[in-house]
Amino acid sequence: MRVLVECPPEVLLSNKNPAVNPGIEILSLFRTLQGIEVIQLTEVKEQVIPFHQADVGEEEAQAAASAVLSGWLTMGPKTIEFEQKFASYVGAKHAIGVSSCTAALHLALDAIGLKQGDEVLVPTTTFTSTAEVVCYFKAKPVLVDVDAKTLCIDPVDAERRITEKTRAVIPVHYAGQPCDMDAIHAMAKRHGLRVIEDAAHALPASYHGIRVGAISELTAFSFYATKTLTTGEGGMVTTDNEELATRMRMMRLHGIGRDAWKRYSAEGSWYYEVLDSGFKYNLTDIQSAIGIVQLAKCDSMNAARAQIAAQYSKEFAKERALQVPTVGDHRDSAWHLYVLRLNLEEISITRSEMIEKLKERGIGTSVHFIPLHMHPYYRNTYGYLADDFPVASKEYQRYLSLPIFPRMTSAQIDYVIENVLEIVKAAAR
Numbered sequence: 001m002r003v004l005v006e007c008p009p010e011v012l013l014s015n016k017n018p019a020v021n022p023g024i025e026i027l028s029l030f031r032t033l034q035g036i037e038v039i040q041l042t043e044v045k046e047q048v049i050p051f052h053q054a055d056v057g058e059e060e061a062q063a064a065a066s067a068v069l070s071g072w073l074t075m076g077p078k079t080i081e082f083e084q085k086f087a088s089y090v091g092a093k094h095a096i097g098v099s100s101c102t103a104a105l106h107l108a109l110d111a112i113g114l115k116q117g118d119e120v121l122v123p124t125t126t127f128t129s130t131a132e133v134v135c136y137f138k139a140k141p142v143l144v145d146v147d148a149k150t151l152c153i154d155p156v157d158a159e160r161r162i163t164e165k166t167r168a169v170i171p172v173h174y175a176g177q178p179c180d181m182d183a184i185h186a187m188a189k190r191h192g193l194r195v196i197e198d199a200a201h202a203l204p205a206s207y208h209g210i211r212v213g214a215i216s217e218l219t220a221f222s223f224y225a226t227k228t229l230t231t232g233e234g235g236m237v238t239t240d241n242e243e244l245a246t247r248m249r250m251m252r253l254h255g256i257g258r259d260a261w262k263r264y265s266a267e268g269s270w271y272y273e274v275l276d277s278g279f280k281y282n283l284t285d286i287q288s289a290i291g292i293v294q295l296a297k298c299d300s301m302n303a304a305r306a307q308i309a310a311q312y313s314k315e316f317a318k319e320r321a322l323q324v325p326t327v328g329d330h331r332d333s334a335w336h337l338y339v340l341r342l343n344l345e346e347i348s349i350t351r352s353e354m355i356e357k358l359k360e361r362g363i364g365t366s367v368h369f370i371p372l373h374m375h376p377y378y379r380n381t382y383g384y385l386a387d388d389f390p391v392a393s394k395e396y397q398r399y400l401s402l403p404i405f406p407r408m409t410s411a412q413i414d415y416v417i418e419n420v421l422e423i424v425k426a427a428a429r
C-alpha cells in the first residue's frame with residue numbers, strides 16, 4: 001500500500017529520510033523557481049499477499065525477446081503456432097488468436113449474424129464484457145439469474161426469459177467451473193439458439209471429460225494479466241465450424257480476405273481486398289510467444305491452483321460462518337477464482353468489512369462480480385431491478401475472492417487461512 005505524505009524539505013533530515021527509514025521512499029520532488037518546495041514521500045507497506053501474481057518469469061521473457069529479435073512484431077508465425085497448439089490442447093479444429101476475450105465474444109456474435117433488435121441471454125453475475133458485446137450490435141443483453149450453488153447461469157431462469165427475439169445464450173464458466181452445459185444445450189436445441197461459451201475463467205476446465213473449448217459451437221477465452229494463462233492482454237476463440245472460423249479470421253483483421261497478415265512477408269503480396277467492415281483484433285507474435293510458454297505450463301499451473309483450493313476448502317469447510325465453493329459432478333474447474341461465501345447470519349461483520357480486515361492484514365481480495373443489473377448502465381437502459389435476480393442479488397452481498405495463484409507459497413496459503421478464520425471467529429455471533 002502506498003500512502004502519500006506531503007512534507008517540507010527539512011523532513012529529509014528527519015527519520016523519514018528514506019536513507020534512514022527504508023519504509024519510506026521519495027515519490028517526487030516538486031520544484032519551484034526558488035528550489036524544492038514540497039517533497040512527496042510514500043510510506044511503503046509491503047502487501048504480504050497480493051490478490052494475484054502472474055506465473056511468468058525468465059522463460060516468458062526469453063520467448064518475448066526472441067519474438068522481438070526475430071523482427072516480426074505483429075501477428076505472424078508465432079501466432080499461427082500458438083493457435084495450432086491451443087486448438088490441439090482444447091481439442092477444437094480451429095483456434096483464432098485475438099486481442100482479448102471481449103474481441104473473441106464480439107467476433108463470435110458477428111459470425112452467427114447477430115442483428116439489431118435480437119436478444120441474447122447473459123448471466124447477470126459476470127464481467128460487463130459478456131453483455132457489452134451484445135450492445136455493440138444494438139441487440140439486447142437479457143440478463144439471467146444464477147444458480148445458487150455454482151453462481152453459473154441458471155438454465156431454468158434462462159428458459160423463462162426466452163422470447164421470439166432470442167438468438168443466443170452466453171454461458172459464463174464462473175470462477176473456472178463449467179456451467180450445466182447439458183441443460184443449456186438442451187434448451188438451445190428446443191428454441192433454436194446458438195451457444196457461445198464465455199470461457200474467460202475456464203482454461204483448462206472440462207465437462208464430462210471434454211475440455212472447455214471443444215464443447216459448444218463457439219468458445220471465447222481471455223489471456224488478460226490475471227487469467228489462468230496470460231499474454232498480458234489477449235484472447236482466443238475456438239470452433240469446429242470452418243465457415244465461422246473463416247469469417248472470424250477475416251473480421252479480426254479489418255475484414256480483409258485470406259492471409260491478410262502475410263502481406264508484408266516474403267511470400268505475401270501487396271494486393272488485398274476488403275470484404276467487410278472488420279475490426280483490429282489480432283494477437284501479436286510477442287504475445288503469442290509468451291502464450292506458447294504459458295500453454296506448456298497450463299496443466300501444472302492448474303494443479304497448483306487446485307491444490308490451493310483444496311487446502312482452503314479443507315479448513316474453511318469446518319467453520320459455520322463460511323461456505324466453500326463446490327464443483328459439480330463430471331466437471332473439472334480451472335480454479336481461476338476461489339470464491340468464499342460468508343454465512344452472514346453467523347457473524348457480525350459484512351462482506352465489505354471482511355475485505356477491509358483482510359486488507360489491514362496485507363491480504364488482497366476482490367469481488368466477482370457486482371451483478372450487471374446493479375450497474376447504472378444496465379439498470380437505466382433496460383430497467384432491471386434487484387428483485388428480478390433474487391439469487392444473484394443476495395449472493396453478491398456475501399462473496400469475496402481470495403488469492404489463488406500458482407506461485408503462492410505454503411506460508412502464504414497458511415497465512416490466508418489463519419487470518420480468514422481468525423476474523424470470522426472474532427466476529428462470531
Ligand SMILES: Cc1ncc(COP(=O)(O)O)c(C=O)c1O
Pocket residue numbers: 099100101102103126127129130172198200201221222223224234235
Ligand atoms: C467472465 C469474463 N468474460 C470476459 C472477460 C473479458 O476478458 P478480456 O479482458 O480478455 O476482454 C472477463 C475479464 O475479466 C471476464 O471475467
